[in-house]
Amino acid sequence: MVRNGEVAINLSDIQTGINWLRPSTQGGIVLSDSLDYDEQRSMQAFRDGKVLFMRNWPVAYRDLTESIGDDGKPATSPVKFDVVPLPGKSVLGGENLAIAANSIKPKAAQALIEFLTDARSQQILFERGGFAATREIVYRDAEVREKKYKYADTLLQAIQLARPRPMTPCYRQFSEAFQTAVAQALRDAKPLPEDFADSMNAALKC
Numbered sequence: 185m186v187r188n189g190e191v192a193i194n195l196s197d198i199q200t201g202i203n204w205l206r207p208s209t210q211g212g213i214v215l216s217d218s219l220d221y222d223e224q225r226s227m228q229a230f231r232d233g234k235v236l237f238m239r240n241w242p243v244a245y246r247d248l249t250e251s252i253g254d255d256g257k258p259a260t261s262p263v264k265f266d267v268v269p270l271p272g273k274s275v276l277g278g279e280n281l282a283i284a285a286n287s288i289k290p291k292a293a294q295a296l297i298e299f300l301t302d303a304r305s306q307q308i309l310f311e312r313g314g315f316a317a318t319r320e321i322v323y324r325d326a327e328v329r330e331k332k333y334k335y336a337d338t339l340l341q342a343i344q345l346a347r348p349r350p351m352t353p354c355y356r357q358f359s360e361a362f363q364t365a366v367a368q369a370l371r372d373a374k375p376l377p378e379d380f381a382d383s384m385n386a387a388l389k390c
Contacts, residue, residue: 243314
């Protein structure tokens, strides 16, 4: 949590969560080798039935429902699953498009942004890439909702309940610092350092 520009952390609560998430070899619930997973390996673990839940399902939906074997042909037994919103609030990030103040072609830049963010482009990104569309009309399309992607209503509900992540120009530095500290605590089965909140605040003042 961020209050008045400062990270306010209950170290005890975070440590309790980390203890619960530790790799299974340390008494937790996470796969022992999952700390080294990327998105592809996470999806494969879900497909193989090694884990019960998968969070990044919109991007993986097509692969999970239209499984392709190593020979490039459709596999015979894609994993069976359903999609539901996570309990509580989810968080939105996203990519921001902007025009540089010193751009020599601001009108062309604006035209490009309008093209990339119009309803048709958003529908293509949603249907072919699994990226959550920023235009509600995409989710209302009957072809999308009833035939191609029946999870559209569920995804729209999750997005409508989501909150934007805190805005800061130092998000990358903060994210890296947070991930590094938590990953180290998970790997080594050690408590978070006492200066964890201080290091997070330092990252926010990059």
